[in-house]
Amino acid sequence: MTDSATNHDPANLELSPDTMQAMADQVLQRVLAHLAALPEAPGCGDYDGIEALCRAMREQAPEQGTALDALLAPLFDEWIPRSFTTNGAGYLAYIPGGGIYTAALADFIAATTNRYTGIWEAAPALVQLEANALDWLREWMRFPPQARGLFTTGGSSAMFNAIACAREKLLGVEIRRGTLYVSSQSHHCITKAAKLAGIAHDRVRVIAVDADYRMRVDALEQAVAADRAAGLQPFMVFSTAGTTNTGAVDPLEAIADLAAREGLWHHVDGAYGGCFHMVPGLRPLLAGLSRADSLTLDPHKGLFMPYGTGALLVRDGEDLRALHSASAGYLPENQGEFYDPAQYGPDLSRGFPGLRVWLTLKFFGAARYRAALAEKRELAVWAAEQVARIPGIVLDAPPQLSLFAFHLESAALPTLAARNEATRELMRRVTGRGRVMLTGASVGDRYLGRVCVLSFRTRRADIEACVRYLAEESAALLAEAAAGRRADP
Ligand SMILES: Cc1ncc(COP(=O)(O)O)c(C=O)c1O
Numbered sequence: 001m002t003d004s005a006t007n008h009d010p011a012n013l014e015l016s017p018d019t020m021q022a023m024a025d026q027v028l029q030r031v032l033a034h035l036a037a038l039p040e041a042p043g044c045g046d047y048d049g050i051e052a053l054c055r056a057m058r059e060q061a062p063e064q065g066t067a068l069d070a071l072l073a074p075l076f077d078e079w080i081p082r083s084f085t086t087n088g089a090g091y092l093a094y095i096p097g098g099g100i101y102t103a104a105l106a107d108f109i110a111a112t113t114n115r116y117t118g119i120w121e122a123a124p125a126l127v128q129l130e131a132n133a134l135d136w137l138r139e140w141m142r143f144p145p146q147a148r149g150l151f152t153t154g155g156s157s158a159m160f161n162a163i164a165c166a167r168e169k170l171l172g173v174e175i176r177r178g179t180l181y182v183s184s185q186s187h188h189c190i191t192k193a194a195k196l197a198g199i200a201h202d203r204v205r206v207i208a209v210d211a212d213y214r215m216r217v218d219a220l221e222q223a224v225a226a227d228r229a230a231g232l233q234p235f236m237v238f239s240t241a242g243t244t245n246t247g248a249v250d251p252l253e254a255i256a257d258l259a260a261r262e263g264l265w266h267h268v269d270g271a272y273g274g275c276f277h278m279v280p281g282l283r284p285l286l287a288g289l290s291r292a293d294s295l296t297l298d299p300h301k302g303l304f305m306p307y308g309t310g311a312l313l314v315r316d317g318e319d320l321r322a323l324h325s326a327s328a329g330y331l332p333e334n335q336g337e338f339y340d341p342a343q344y345g346p347d348l349s350r351g352f353p354g355l356r357v358w359l360t361l362k363f364f365g366a367a368r369y370r371a372a373l374a375e376k377r378e379l380a381v382w383a384a385e386q387v388a389r390i391p392g393i394v395l396d397a398p399p400q401l402s403l404f405a406f407h408l409e410s411a412a413l414p415t416l417a418a419r420n421e422a423t424r425e426l427m428r429r430v431t432g433r434g435r436v437m438l439t440g441a442s443v444g445d446r447y448l449g450r451v452c453v454l455s456f457r458t459r460r461a462d463i464e465a466c467v468r469y470l471a472e473e474s475a476a477l478l479a480e481a482a483a484g485r486r487a488d489p
Pocket residue numbers: 095153154155156157187189240242243244269270271272298310
């Protein structure tokens with residue numbers, strides 16, 4: 001589809017209403033066909049010849065335009081299918097994401113109206129929508145009214161802002177003295193964020209975990225004491241409300257107590273698990289989360305948003321403002337009453353992430369979100385019970401939230417290396433069945449299989465299929481291993 005007005009006047013990039021309608025129709029048709037085909041789409045995508053494809057795709061900047069349908073065809077037919085099916089019901093790998101439809105509509109509106117939400121003055125009512133959405137998160141996390149937050153591009157960027165905030169408040173210019181504490185199961189983005197925020201690797205302490213993969217508070221206490229004795233200044237501890245490897249929830253209350261005693265800033269990484277706090281019945285699983293000085297949430301995980309939606313909450317909003325607040329002669333004077341994104345975050349010109357969260361939460365309502373999140377947890381609990389009964393599978397980490405981890409063990413797998421390889425192969429074979437995608441993780445010297453239920457599309461039938469595949473494939477693997485051993489001289 002080309003547009004005659006544009007063709008006659010190359011400098012005119014405006015499209016006619018009819019053209020825009022036709023283009024939107026084409027996109028919508030493609031999107032609906034994509035969604036309709038999701039149940040049959042292989043969970044792991046089609047990776048055959050992917051490197052050759054990527055090499056062949058390299059091209060020069062186009063001098064002339066191309067009709068939209070010619071662009072959509074390879075995008076939907078060739079390139080999108082060659083990726084993980086992250087929006088599919090069978091995506092149980094890593095931490096599943098979302099891609100809820102209403103958020104896409106909000107993004108379309110945000111991009112076409114292209115309102116400036118960096119500063120309050122430019123779009124006061126729209127910024128208020130974002131402030132509302134952040135305030136709902138605050139309320140669900142049971143943070144106090146003076147808390148303030150920020151929509152970020154993801155959890156990693158929320159972590160970066162949190163470290164900068166704590167560093168500014170507690171270390172000032174004395175950055176090199178400051179030490180920061182994570183557990184061996186913390187997400188790697190924290191160490192990365194620390195480096196970005198000026199906290200070098202030699203000031204990051206990795207604390208051991210207990211048998212349930214939760215941070216050992218006694219080890220944390222010792223590390224803090226050792227650093228103080230060495231003349232350093234412990235300033236920040238990260239706990240995790242749902243680790244990526246095994247779904248472990250650190251002892252948040254005990255860490256909050258220690259942080260209060262020691263004057264540390266306590267950040268809770270709730271990128272995966274924080275949103276379960278929305279569900280009153282599940283709050284006890286996350287006891288202590290509300291006491292954090294700051295909290296990472298990832299709406300592109302637990303609120304089913306598209307990628308690019310993270311969030312940070314800071315208990316005392318003034319701390320966040322003290323880090324980011326700035327003025328310039330060309331900007332309107334900052335006023336105090338209303339939320340002003342550029343005063344609470346690093347970006348000036350920015351997208352409008354609040355609209356996708358606001359529109360979606362308003363459209364579905366919190367009650368349906370609570371129901372969906374509660375269901376994901378129930379599915380994981382049910383699946384873990386079934387998987388624990390499969391001969392040869394040992395459940396290492398039952399679901400504290402909606403993720404569990406396990407490995408294969410049998411007399412036919414006599415060494416750790418053999419058990420690790422068999423568990424890895426189990427993940428591959430289950431994924432190879434097409435309907436679900438699973439990934440494992442190396443935890444210490446052990447390779448663990450894992451199932452994480454968080455996609456809004458994942459329902460009981462998908463989880464039943466996953467359990468069935470795990471049972472069938474582990475039986476086949478163990479039989480092969482036993483036959484191999486018998487064949488050994
Ligand atoms: C527990 C945890 N923290 C942090 C992150 C990083 O978040 P993001 O990928 O949104 O930057 C993840 C990502 O999976 C995570 O699972």
